[in-house]
Amino acid sequence: MIKGVIFDLDGVVVDTAKYHFLAWKRLAEEFNYEFTEKNNELLKGVSRVRSLEIILELAGINLTENEKSELAEKKNNWYVEYILKMDESEILPGVVDFINLCKGENMKVALGSASKNAELILKNLKLLLCFDVIVDGNKISAAKPDPEVFLKAASELNLKPENCVVFEDAEAGVEAARRGKFHVIGIGSPEILKAADYVIPGFKGRGIELFSEM
Numbered sequence: 001m002i003k004g005v006i007f008d009l010d011g012v013v014v015d016t017a018k019y020h021f022l023a024w025k026r027l028a029e030e031f032n033y034e035f036t037e038k039n040n041e042l043l044k045g046v047s048r049v050r051s052l053e054i055i056l057e058l059a060g061i062n063l064t065e066n067e068k069s070e071l072a073e074k075k076n077n078w079y080v081e082y083i084l085k086m087d088e089s090e091i092l093p094g095v096v097d098f099i100n101l102c103k104g105e106n107m108k109v110a111l112g113s114a115s116k117n118a119e120l121i122l123k124n125l126k127l128l129l130c131f132d133v134i135v136d137g138n139k140i141s142a143a144k145p146d147p148e149v150f151l152k153a154a155s156e157l158n159l160k161p162e163n164c165v166v167f168e169d170a171e172a173g174v175e176a177a178r179r180g181k182f183h184v185i186g187i188g189s190p191e192i193l194k195a196a197d198y199v200i201p202g203f204k205g206r207g208i209e210l211f212s213e214m
């Protein structure tokens, strides 16, 4: 029986995946590497530092830890510039209604995100109160596909993984949910999110019938 729902943030609650992409692409241009949308799939759900390492590996570039932290900070400054301009139209369609439906059925609601900017985004878009529990990149040490973020969220909700559904748009996030023994619904493309229980394009028009076979 489903008693809790855990939402990833970027690409599930808010349309920020495009801003991560733009900021990484801008950074990659500085070392003349053409970063594509296809490459970007590898970064979804992955921590900031690990994302940078993946781009550097793709571009065949070796840097010191100091140089890497400077670049990660630069990318983040651009990313924060983009997200500070976001407004409520960038909350993904139907997600707030869906959260309210879950609450109406007495389910508990958590955020499980790798982002260290999660609270900033939720605060700006007035979404903080949607969540009973928020676990973000500042509270975890192991990045997705490690299940730590979801296990922590379930534990703060006082629920077992088998009683929770994770919503994820990233391959690494779906894998993290699987490793933690959660139910997982992918948001996006079934070709990419193969390991999910099932995949939907978005929340618009969806209700808790989504959980009927879980």
Ligand code: BG6
Residues within 6 Å of the ligand: 009, 010, 020, 043, 044, 045, 046, 047, 048, 051, 076, 113, 114, 115, 116, 117, 118, 137, 170
């Ligand atoms: C995830 C995104 O939610 O957060 C990744 O899917 C991102 O693309 C990661 O790298 C870390 O985000 P931030 O905001 O801490 O750089």
Ligand code: MG
Residues within 6 Å of the ligand: 008, 009, 010, 011, 012, 044, 045, 168, 169, 170, 173
């Ligand atoms: Mg995501």
